[in-house]
Each structure stands twice: as C-alpha cells, then as structure tokens.
Amino acid sequence: MGPEDLAAAMIRICRLGWQQGYLAAGQGNLSARLTAESILITPSGRAKALLEPDDLLEVGLDGRVIQGQGRPSGELPLHLAAYRLRPQTGAVLHAHPAAATALSLAGCELDCAALPEMLYHLGQVPTAPYATPATPDCAAAVEPFLVRHQALLLDHHGTLALGRDLEEAWLLTEMLEHAAQTLIAAQSLGGARPLPAEEQARLRAAGSGQEARPSPLAQRLQRVHLGLSNEFKVEKRTQDSRGRLHLIADGLPIQRVSLLELKAGGGLRGGHWHRRKYEWFYLAAGRCRARFQCLATGERLDLELVEGDRVGIPPGVAHSFQALSDMWFVELSDRPYEAADDLIHEGVRA
Numbered sequence: 001m002g003p004e005d006l007a008a009a010m011i012r013i014c015r016l017g018w019q020q021g022y023l024a025a026g027q028g029n030l031s032a033r034l035t036a037e038s039i040l041i042t043p044s045g046r047a048k049a050l051l052e053p054d055d056l057l058e059v060g061l062d063g064r065v066i067q068g069q070g071r072p073s074g075e076l077p078l079h080l081a082a083y084r085l086r087p088q089t090g091a092v093l094h095a096h097p098a099a100a101t102a103l104s105l106a107g108c109e110l111d112c113a114a115l116p117e118m119l120y121h122l123g124q125v126p127t128a129p130y131a132t133p134a135t136p137d138c139a140a141a142v143e144p145f146l147v148r149h150q151a152l153l154l155d156h157h158g159t160l161a162l163g164r165d166l167e168e169a170w171l172l173t174e175m176l177e178h179a180a181q182t183l184i185a186a187q188s189l190g191g192a193r194p195l196p197a198e199e200q201a202r203l204r205a206a207g208s209g210q211e212a213r214p215s216p217l218a219q220r221l222q223r224v225h226l227g228l229s230n231e232f233k234v235e236k237r238t239q240d241s242r243g244r245l246h247l248i249a250d251g252l253p254i255q256r257v258s259l260l261e262l263k264a265g266g267g268l269r270g271g272h273w274h275r276r277k278y279e280w281f282y283l284a285a286g287r288c289r290a291r292f293q294c295l296a297t298g299e300r301l302d303l304e305l306v307e308g309d310r311v312g313i314p315p316g317v318a319h320s321f322q323a324l325s326d327m328w329f330v331e332l333s334d335r336p337y338e339a340a341d342d343l344i345h346e347g348v349r350a
Contacts, residue, residue, distance in 0.1 A: 017173075041073055075133070077136050094154075094158060112124060116203055274315050277315060
C-alpha cells in the first residue's frame with residue numbers, strides 16, 4: 001500500500017472509531033507502518049472525526065519527526081515500543097471504547113474463559129498496570145506485555161491492539177469491546193460460566209491464542225556499522241590529516257551519554273538488563289565480545305564488535321561486554337539513569 005492509500009485508510013479507521021465511540025473527541029491514537037524505518041501517526045489532541053490525510057505525521061522508529069505539521073500523538077513512545085518489540089506489527093490502535101475501559105476502571109479482568117472466539121484468537125487479554133498517559137512511563141508499563149500479546153487492556157486507560165495491518169488492529173479493538181459488553185451483560189445475569197479447562201486448551205491450541213514468542217535477538221538488536229567515509233553522511237567515521245571523526249548518532253531519542261574505557265582482561269561491563277531503558281553502545285576503539293540474553297525466551301547471542309559498530313538493546317535483554325583489546329565505547333540511553341532499573345543477570349556474566 002502506497003503512502004496516499006495508507007493515509008486514506010487511516011482516516012477511514014479514525015472516522016469509524018469516532019462513529020463507534022472508540023475515539024471520542026481527541027482521545028485515542030492510530031499509527032501504521034509506512035516503511036521499514038518509519039510510521040504514519042495521528043497528531044496530538046486533534047478530533048479524529050475531523051482529520052484529513054495531510055494531518056498525519058511521518059515519524060522514524062527512532063522517534064524523529066520526518067514530515068508533517070504539529071506534534072505526533074503523545075502516546076508515540078507506546079507505538080514505537082510496539083513496532084520495536086513486535087517487528088511483524090503493521091498498525092497500532094489505542095482506543096477508549098466504553099465497556100472495555102469500564103472493566104479496567106472497575107478493576108475487572110477481560111476473562112476469556114467463557115468466550116470461545118476470544119480463546120481462539122487471543123487466548124488471554126491481560127491488563128497492563130496504570131501509568132500516566134502520554135508519558136514514557138506508560139510505554140514502560142506496557143512493554144513487558146507486548147512480546148507475548150497483541151491485544152490488551154490498559155488500566156484506567158482503554159485498549160491497545162497491534163495488527164499486521166490496519167484492518168486487524170481495528171478487528172482486535174472491536175473484538176475487545178464486544179467481549180467486554182458481553183461479559184458485563186452476563187454479570188447482570190449471575191456471571192459468565194467458563195468453558196471446561198480441556199476445551200479452553202483445545203481452542204487456544206487450534207487458534208492463534210498461543211502466546212507469541214518474541215522475534216529472534218538478531219532481529220531485535222539494532223546493529224549498524226559506521227564505515228570510514230569522506231562523503232556527507234550524518235552518521236559515519238572519517239579520517240584526514242587532522243585526525244579521526246566519529247559521527248555516532250543522528251536523531252536518536254537520547255537523554256544520557258557516557259564514555260567508558262575497558263581494558264583487555266579487565267573484567268566485564270554490564271551484566272544486567274533494564275525494564276524501561278533502551279540503550280545503544282558505540283565502539284569507538286578496540287574490539288569486544290558482547291553477550292546478550294532475552295529474559296522472555298532465554299535465547300542467547302554472542303557478537304564480536306569492532307570499531308564503528310553501534311548496537312541498540314531493547315528493554316528485557318540482558319547484556320555484557322568484555323574487551324578483546326583495550327577499548328573505548330560510548331553508551332547512549334533514552335532515559336535518565338535509574339539505579340532501580342539496573343537488574344543483575346548472571347546469565348551474561350560468565
């Protein structure tokens with residue numbers, strides 16, 4: 001689907017969501033993958049019923065606005081986390097449908113045990129804990145669920161659906177709301193009767209309700225090599241009579257920068273993982289062995305990094321670095337330092 005057709009399809013979903021009451025006033029937000037490196041997303045604070053295709057913004061997966069006027073949705077970090085943690089995602093819809101939102105307000109789960117269609121298609125619909133909307137904390141609260149679930153409730157904050165395309169994101173949102181309405185109606189009659197455990201397992205196994213595994217680490221780690229070049233580039237290494245220049249990163253959402261030295265035989269750096277923080281490591285000199293392990297699946301990956309390599313590490317991936325020669329590297333992160341977010345993991349310390 002070309003950019004114009006994609007924008008038109010997004011506007012149709014916005015208007016349908018407004019008509020159904022899922023995207024009332026300026027609430028909710030919608031995005032769709034435009035290229036491998038960018039998405040289209042709705043603007044902040046605008047009534048979805050009145051949007052036109054030109055109102056959508058193109059934003060890179062690094063959070064940088066590429067094209068468009070105004071500000072992207074305040075829930076942009078939530079959308080970017082979805083595309084990062086589930087690379088197969090083609091569209092993300094955050095909505096405020098009344099019944100599904102009411103369940104979360106009341107502290108009720110969207111229990112699929114009595115609903116064959118929900119068991120078949122989703123298996124389970126968790127509720128992510130509350131975090132202040134339109135803040136990085138909101139994305140951080142949802143991230144642990146994204147690797148295994150494509151539809152969930154947000155406590156006091158509506159629904160989130162990740163689809164392979166816009167139609168699937170809409171279908172999942174509609175499915176969540178219809179299930180919520182059905183459960184609320186059943187409650188007035190004494191409560192929904194769960195299906196037998198064997199039938200629940202059969203439905204999950206037959207459909208797509210099995211929990212999705214995260215993508216392989218090699219796909220989730222953003223590894224790039226900045227080669228030597230005298231051409232104009234915003235990220236590169238270059239060397240001339242004056243010395244060497246490293247243009248490490250351009251457009252990344254960086255809030256903290258550190259320069260570290262590690263000597264060969266001097267032990268490890270890292271040996272931990274983060275719930276919330278996304279990090280990039282750039283090797284400015286030397287060589288090292290980098291070890292990674294996914295907390296969700298246990299998958300391990302060892303890489304040898306050389307000067308000019310930059311690797312992006314998402315939350316939930318433990319990592320450590322061991323110098324193979326004396327080395328200098330730059331650590332970049334998208335959040336200020338939080339000691340409580342450095343969680344030791346022995347699996348990458350050996």
